Amino acid sequence: MLFQEEITKFEQGLYDFDPKIRKNAILELEELVKSGEIQPKTANKDLNLHCHTFYSYNGYGYSPSYLAWLGKKDGMFALGIVDFDVLDGVDEFLAACERLGIRGVCGLETRVFIPELAEHEINSPGEPGISYHMGIGFTSCEVPETAKDFLKLMRDQAAARTRGIVERVNPFLAPVELDYATDVVPLTPAGNATERHVCQAYYEKAVKVIPDAAKRAEFWAEKLETPIEKITAILDDPVELQGLIRKKTMKSGGVGYVKPDPAAFPLLKDMNKFVLECGAIPVITWLNGESGGEAAPDKLVELHIAQGAAALNIIPDRNWNFSDPEERKRKVHELNRIIAAAKARDLPIIVGTEMNAPGQKHVDDFGCDALAPYHQDFIDGAAIISAHTILQPQGKGYLSKWAAEKFDTVAEKNKWFAAYQDSILD
Numbered sequence: 001m002l003f004q005e006e007i008t009k010f011e012q013g014l015y016d017f018d019p020k021i022r023k024n025a026i027l028e029l030e031e032l033v034k035s036g037e038i039q040p041k042t043a044n045k046d047l048n049l050h051c052h053t054f055y056s057y058n059g060y061g062y063s064p065s066y067l068a069w070l071g072k073k074d075g076m077f078a079l080g081i082v083d084f085d086v087l088d089g090v091d092e093f094l095a096a097c098e099r100l101g102i103r104g105v106c107g108l109e110t111r112v113f114i115p116e117l118a119e120h121e122i123n124s125p126g127e128p129g130i131s132y133h134m135g136i137g138f139t140s141c142e143v144p145e146t147a148k149d150f151l152k153l154m155r156d157q158a159a160a161r162t163r164g165i166v167e168r169v170n171p172f173l174a175p176v177e178l179d180y181a182t183d184v185v186p187l188t189p190a191g192n193a194t195e196r197h198v199c200q201a202y203y204e205k206a207v208k209v210i211p212d213a214a215k216r217a218e219f220w221a222e223k224l225e226t227p228i229e230k231i232t233a234i235l236d237d238p239v240e241l242q243g244l245i246r247k248k249t250m251k252s253g254g255v256g257y258v259k260p261d262p263a264a265f266p267l268l269k270d271m272n273k274f275v276l277e278c279g280a281i282p283v284i285t286w287l288n289g290e291s292g293g294e295a296a297p298d299k300l301v302e303l304h305i306a307q308g309a310a311a312l313n314i315i316p317d318r319n320w321n322f323s324d325p326e327e328r329k330r331k332v333h334e335l336n337r338i339i340a341a342a343k344a345r346d347l348p349i350i351v352g353t354e355m356n357a358p359g360q361k362h363v364d365d366f367g368c369d370a371l372a373p374y375h376q377d378f379i380d381g382a383a384i385i386s387a388h389t390i391l392q393p394q395g396k397g398y399l400s401k402w403a404a405e406k407f408d409t410v411a412e413k414n415k416w417f418a419a420y421q422d423s424i425l426d
Helices: 004-015 019-035 064-073 090-100 145-173 180-187 195-209 213-223 228-234 238-249 268-277 297-306 325-344 372-394 401-406 410-425
Strands: 047-051 078-084 103-113 130-136 281-286 311-314 349-351
Touching: 004 019, 004 064, 019 064, 019 090, 047 103, 047 349, 047 372, 064 078, 064 090, 064 103, 078 090, 078 130, 078 372, 090 103, 103 268, 103 372, 130 268, 130 311, 145 180, 145 195, 145 238, 145 268, 180 195, 195 213, 195 238, 213 228, 213 238, 228 238, 268 281, 281 297, 297 325, 311 325, 325 349, 325 372, 349 372, 372 410, 401 410
Parallel strands: 047 078, 078 103, 281 311, 311 349
Antiparallel strands: 103 130, 130 281
16 A cells, blocks of 8 residues: 555656656556556546646646646546647646546637727736737647747747846846846746746845845845845745745836837737637636726627637636625626626636646635536536547547538537537446
């Protein structure tokens, strides 16, 4: 009989940057499940279709393989990865899901410019016309020749933005200065560094440059314009201190922040074209309904549908989980409005927690009053995208010519795709 310490040792291999070590760890864990040494939780209706991996940034350091394992051991209905600007984790994740026998889907997230909303904030606070946007249902890291330049552009633009942050923040935080290639890139498995990696690098570099804790606290108190008492209390708390570094130096008002130029982002229509060329599904991403661009949900959804979107992504926890009853009421009202707009147009609804910051939940609280009425809609959305992922390589994906000819209505198509995996198991 295995001890928990031994199982944990196998699981630790799933964090390694070496893909061979991760693959071997999955094979070991798969065998332990088959032999009965590890018994996953009973299958349930939990799901999370928006989990960032360490290929962009995961708050717990999870790799694609670890996330597949998390879905398996917790008995989840479905699990999905979404990374910023790259598809690096797709093959690994889907292979691990297939081995472990769980529903898995893959997405990509980036920021785009929407000319029709150029004067309005949308879902990127303080940045009019700029919108987070997604594709979901990718089936491979490899993309068609026609899509390769766009994928490279996204990666290159993301790297340029992150290097720019370091260049602007370094003089301000001197003598705690970073070399992008040696201090930041090694924190990632494939070079796709984000703001959060940069914060981690500054945190770690400060320990090396200013080893005396009291002097280091004085340094951060001065640079971050924060009382020394607060800095001292969080000096050895990487989550809190890195969050403060990010807020004070990289967000609006900080030395590392530059108001985005719309020309530096792809157009919405071009992102959707890329997603469709890859056989995936363009997805509306929604924040909270409180910006000018999100104020009229029906209008927003129609705009996106006209440019190819066929699903909606929501991060539910930030739309109901508030201690202030009035704020909670306001947020839930907006959540209800966007879900109503999506359901009226038969858009599958994709939900998840992101996991791109420490402390974010593994799974939403689907039993809460705000989400319980929609839990089946979320399950159906996961089942639809999972079926698409299986069928797309056969030319029978959700937006394929085959599907267009087979189904008279979107509602009919949704019902068939949602039931597909249950039907093949009967």
